[in-house]
Amino acid sequence: MATLQAHSPDLFQTPTPPLFNFQECLWFLDRNYDDIMHRILPDAVIKPARIAGKPVLVKIYEGEGCLISEVLRGEVTDEAALVRYVRDLFDLDTDLAPFYELLRSDPELAFMADEYRGLRLIGIPDLFEALCWSIIGQQINLSFAYKLKRRLVETFGERIDWQDQTYYLFPEPEQVALVSPAALRAHQFSERKAEYLITIARAFSTGEVSKELLTALPTPEAMIRQLTSYKGIGEWTANYALMKSLKVATCIPYGDVGLYNALHKVKGLARRPERAELDAIFSKFCGWEAYLTFYLWRTLSKPDLPSTAP
DNA sequence: AACCAGGCGCATG
């Protein structure tokens, strides 16, 4: 994790593990949606982030056996924090080999080990962001959900300008805590969702909830119990946020319609599975439930990676 | 033109 060059404090590298495919990850980030939280270039992602509390804009691209983070705006004072962020974003600390073994043991799922080889569970390191995003995404179609997130972020997030483009940090809880429901309602959030978001924002801003506090809980069940004690965070939302932010490997977003659609597609499942039914399907993937979910979601995005290989 | 989206809480039988 040394700086790449002594005179270029703006470049940091993060070693990548085996079974890592940056293009697969970029492809997932790009899918078909208009996500305000990053910009995808052919071989890089540009991402605003808070690293050790300080706003930065980083461009992440592939180097020799590593990812290179180029700091475009802001200053990284805590190099370890930046490297941790990149590892978290691309889930670089997981050994995928056992997961691929399990996939190959199921004839209907085996194709994913090859087609999506090296795809990592893309994270949302900021727990507040992950929770807001999953609340926003409840029950509405994804393109509308991305639209709502865009409005929230453009209205309340901190701007970073770079080369004629504007990037935004996700708003901090303190900011959202002061927003009125009416202001969100004006941006076409439902009254309910507005209340949920503001309530969660307050809980974060008082320190009542935090990633650290949640991480300290002994079991995923305890984390889910804690999160679902807030109105607007149900089982689906809690599992989604824990999978994306805390990388809790055993999380299954029960009730997720996308998960059902994927299982319908690859396993011919005829109807929405009950909880027990889903548990049965996932039972062989103990410890890889979140990854299996993520890979199943991947099957829903049709076009395949434009092959760069001849 | 209905119907349903990466759900949830609340109200009923």
Next chain:
DNA sequence: CATGCGCATGGT
């Protein structure tokens, strides 16, 4: 415990 309903808007 199960089932039904409204929510905001947009895609199909």
